[in-house]
Amino acid sequence: MRDTMARTSLPLLSARPEADPETAQISPDWVRISLASAYALRFQSGRFTRDFDFGGINLLLSYDNGCLSDCGYCGLARTRPGEYADKSFIRVDWPLVRTDDLVERMAKYESKLTRLCISMVTHGHAYADTCDITARIAARVRTPLSILVAPPTLNRERLETFRKLGVDMIGIGLDAVTEDLFRAIRTDVPAGGLSWEKYWEVVDDARDIFGPWKVNCHTLVGLGERDTDMIDIFVRLRDREIFSYLFCFNPEPDSRMADHEKSTVQRWRRIQLARHLVETEGYGPHDFSFDEDGMLLDVHGEAPQIDAAVESGIPFLTNGCPGENGEPGCTRPYGSYRPSEGFRDYPFPPNAADLVEIRDQLALPRLSTGR
């Protein structure tokens, strides 16, 4: 199912020289997969720092001339030094595999898989190639499939096509949670289209087409926003029945923000808890207190309720599209931290020792220490 614009670009995208499609290892016949996905599908052997089941498979379109966007924090950014094939994304390597081999492995290990996701990049062929890869997957595998979209390449008709092809959830990498930050950090693609307005247009269209709680926005903590900004966006999305999924800014070497500090663990934990309380308990800005810089100081509300939320461990799990029955689906180990660091988000339920540590890290006045 390809729309009439399938192999062409939207007018707002300029074409860049591309390698010979007959010989180049590029999408749609080749894709990159996260290292964790390569482990899960036995393309590579390796272990996580703790044993846990892992079934979220993330793949990424791959082109010799890369992504046309140039976001200051991203490992794939157009102006980040180095060949595209050698660039990391969210600080981990993404091995290149043949798409048909990947689909074969997905079919083989289907019973262990929880969620599949194609990450687009901003490129003139991204839409057509995403349709092609989606169709190949949908023909062989029943695991729910998301697309993390590149809004500059899309319009409403194209989102409708994704749905018809079998995609059930759409993610939008908003990342920067205020318009000012978005404009300052996410410099535009060469011929336009990477704009705050365009991103929200795609959020709105996706919400209309895919329905409640079938769309999510990725939000990044640590780009320079205040905690009040984060909570405002959580409320705005919750009110539209759109998930907000949290990522922690993790500086990529040689990116424009390589020297920018990541958020403290205390700030990160507090935002994780706030996001959970907004999304699942109906909290709003007035349920939190902030300092004069807009940073979270305390959570109001019933202490036992907050305590129970912390004790459940759920606020600190990796946010991601769910599996078929609502279980954690996309758990992206090491998406927000290095393997050598403590878990910023947990791809499995935190254990009792983790929860004690989390309480210490939160350091909230109204919370018991759990010791």
Ligand code: SF4
């Ligand atoms: S949470 Fe995971 S599966 Fe969902 S859109 Fe984001 S990367 Fe894809």
